[in-house]
Amino acid sequence: MDILTWGHSPWGERILAHISWNLFWASLFAGIVFFVAHASYMVLSAHRKRSAAETDALEIEHRDLPPQIVRHSLAARLFHWVMAGAMFVLLFTAFLPVAGIKFPWVTWHWMAGLVMAGSILFHIIHASVWLDFWSIWVGPKDIPEFRAEILRELGHDVPGPKPGKYPLGNRLYHMAIVLAGLAVVISGITMMVRVRTPFFTRNPYLLRDTTWGLVYVTHGLAGVALVGLVIAHVYFAVRPEKWWITKSMLLGWITRRQYLEHHDPHRWAVESIAAKAEAQRSGQ
Amino acid sequence: MAVIHDVMPSFGLYQPASVADALNLLDRHGRDAWILAGGLDSFDWLKDRIKRPKAVVDLSGISELQGIRESGDGLEIGAMTTLTEVVRHPAVRERYSLLLEAAEHAASPQIRNQGTIGGNVSQDTRCWYYRTGWFCYRAGGNICYADTPTAMNREHAILGADRCVAVNPSDTAPALIALDASMVVRSKSGERVVPAEEYFIGPGTDITRMTILQPGDLLTAIRIPGTWGGARFYFEKVRDRNVWDFALVSVASAMSGNGETIERVRIAVNGVAARPLRLRAVEDAVRGKARSEETAKLAGDLAIQGALPLQHNAYKVPLMRNLVKRAIRGAEGA
Numbered sequence A: 001m002d003i004l005t006w007g008h009s010p011w012g013e014r015i016l017a018h019i020s021w022n023l024f025w026a027s028l029f030a031g032i033v034f035f036v037a038h039a040s041y042m043v044l045s046a047h048r049k050r051s052a053a054e055t056d057a058l059e060i061e062h063r064d065l066p067p068q069i070v071r072h073s074l075a076a077r078l079f080h081w082v083m084a085g086a087m088f089v090l091l092f093t094a095f096l097p098v099a100g101i102k103f104p105w106v107t108w109h110w111m112a113g114l115v116m117a118g119s120i121l122f123h124i125i126h127a128s129v130w131l132d133f134w135s136i137w138v139g140p141k142d143i144p145e146f147r148a149e150i151l152r153e154l155g156h157d158v159p160g161p162k163p164g165k166y167p168l169g170n171r172l173y174h175m176a177i178v179l180a181g182l183a184v185v186i187s188g189i190t191m192m193v194r195v196r197t198p199f200f201t202r203n204p205y206l207l208r209d210t211t212w213g214l215v216y217v218t219h220g221l222a223g224v225a226l227v228g229l230v231i232a233h234v235y236f237a238v239r240p241e242k243w244w245i246t247k248s249m250l251l252g253w254i255t256r257r258q259y260l261e262h263h264d265p266h267r268w269a270v271e272s273i274a275a276k277a278e279a280q281r282s283g284q
Numbered sequence B: 001m002a003v004i005h006d007v008m009p010s011f012g013l014y015q016p017a018s019v020a021d022a023l024n025l026l027d028r029h030g031r032d033a034w035i036l037a038g039g040l041d042s043f044d045w046l047k048d049r050i051k052r053p054k055a056v057v058d059l060s061g062i063s064e065l066q067g068i069r070e071s072g073d074g075l076e077i078g079a080m081t082t083l084t085e086v087v088r089h090p091a092v093r094e095r096y097s098l099l100l101e102a103a104e105h106a107a108s109p110q111i112r113n114q115g116t117i118g119g120n121v122s123q124d125t126r127c128w129y130y131r132t133g134w135f136c137y138r139a140g141g142n143i144c145y146a147d148t149p150t151a152m153n154r155e156h157a158i159l160g161a162d163r164c165v166a167v168n169p170s171d172t173a174p175a176l177i178a179l180d181a182s183m184v185v186r187s188k189s190g191e192r193v194v195p196a197e198e199y200f201i202g203p204g205t206d207i208t209r210m211t212i213l214q215p216g217d218l219l220t221a222i223r224i225p226g227t228w229g230g231a232r233f234y235f236e237k238v239r240d241r242n243v244w245d246f247a248l249v250s251v252a253s254a255m256s257g258n259g260e261t262i263e264r265v266r267i268a269v270n271g272v273a274a275r276p277l278r279l280r281a282v283e284d285a286v287r288g289k290a291r292s293e294e295t296a297k298l299a300g301d302l303a304i305q306g307a308l309p310l311q312h313n314a315y316k317v318p319l320m321r322n323l324v325k326r327a328i329r330g331a332e333g334a
Helices: A022-044 A052-061 A073-094 A108-128 A140-153 A168-194 A211-236 A240-251 A256-263 A273-281 B019-032 B042-049 B083-088 B090-095 B099-104 B109-114 B115-121 B172-178 B280-286 B293-303 B316-329
Strands: A005-007 A014-019 A068-070 A253-255 B010-016 B032-037 B055-058 B066-071 B074-078 B182-187 B190-195 B218-223 B234-236 B248-258 B260-271
Touching: A014 A211, A014 B042, A052 A073, A052 A256, A052 B019, A068 A256, A073 A108, A073 A211, A073 A240, A108 A168, A140 A168, A168 A211, A211 A240, A240 A253, A253 A256, A253 B182, B019 B032, B019 B055, B019 B182, B019 B218, B032 B042, B042 B280, B066 B090, B083 B090, B083 B099, B083 B115, B090 B099, B099 B248, B115 B172, B115 B218, B172 B234, B172 B248, B172 B260, B234 B316, B248 B316, B260 B280, B260 B316, B280 B293, B280 B316, B293 B316
Parallel strands: B010 B055, B032 B055
Antiparallel strands: A005 A014, A068 A253, B066 B074, B074 B218, B182 B190, B182 B218, B234 B248, B248 B260
């Protein structure tokens, strides 16, 4: 199976052109195989949330928490859904023609790309200034949680750490989407210099042929990676045991019980009703 | 990328005697197959060694693809009918002089004796960057060498460019669109009949093809309905040399009306985009109006809406406008 396609420059040099579309089919296949395999496995897998008795006890302990706990602000939800819309337009306009459904796709593609780039820029600023920036990232501190999660997946009853605001899978996915998303956006905006848009004066000679090849290959690789990532994301979003997370991306909040069932209150601290009232009284 | 006009690279030559056999061959060889009609476009590609098919399917021995037949109130022209046969056919001369004129303007008598109408509408673009083997979008690359700050693009597109700025070179294509012709395309999976207007595609839809033909497809015939038989026609082709050359811009129109009032009209241009363009906005604007200088001016101005010339082809904008004016008002009106 070819992975890359090569051509030649006017001077006879061998240059990269773009990825082979075989990779698109490979990514699509991998995404589908993953969700079939995972769905089959989940039929037999152990529950990963706290037991009902443990959660009941925690509810008594944390009865001063509000009944609805804000998980995603309106701005965060708007970003998510705008980006999701742009992502689907990008994937469909990029890959439907590859799959044989031909239509003039380029203008729709770069317009959706600009929407996605704008939404990512907004998200970076919003997350840096108004959100807990580090809560979504993974690092060495997460190794115990990673170990505990793996053991739970294998059916062991492990008392190890629960996630903070975002489950480990969520954070790993975010890492992958950041890498693929930034690669596809940066390469895509560079490629816009080669097509007619109101934003740039076309200049196909901005970069050397070999560099352009790398830009196209980067865009292609990130694009096909996003096919698999989006399939996985949609799959988890519609899984029954994950529906509470998806619902929170629509409504913005989760219930107190869901919070206590799935999260570690020490790693994601939520203000109690009394503390909030006190803060309001003191004008904070 | 070398241009070597010597012997062709080796390939398997297949000479089927029926459409069914041809379709079997095209299906078997898929993307490796090359359809050979009159050979005038094909032999350039093969001798220049830019295209290197493994199998060449020569259609010249298939009698069912040849000749012109009366079909209902119109005509069915086999795809392998030569342009000379089209020009000389009595029904074409009597009722479809628009096609006669277009076919007669193609190349030279010798080429028309050999070239077929199927080949004429399915031929590849003449963009020399592409034809000399530059690895451009149309050849599978990621650049249009004709649309760069230093490109030679006098013959290229002013409309409908989408990364690639090549133009369609067919003379008969705009005439067939104006006559509301249909293209009969067959493959192993069956037959489909598409309007001529939809037979041609631009780079936005598929940057490596000029028609809807996919590997395994074969254009077998062109059907011209009786709708426009005997209408008022106009065809004009402007080229660099008045002997034989490809069109810089061409226009074809079919019109009928009551006295000097335009009641029905179809108009198409070629040489300005990667596909021959039917000017629907112009048709809508002039329908119901008198064939006057004013209407012609309106049509010409509308036709060039959205034109975006390259460095060296701005002349095509007034050229197209004037040709459309003449198509509405007649040559004396421009």
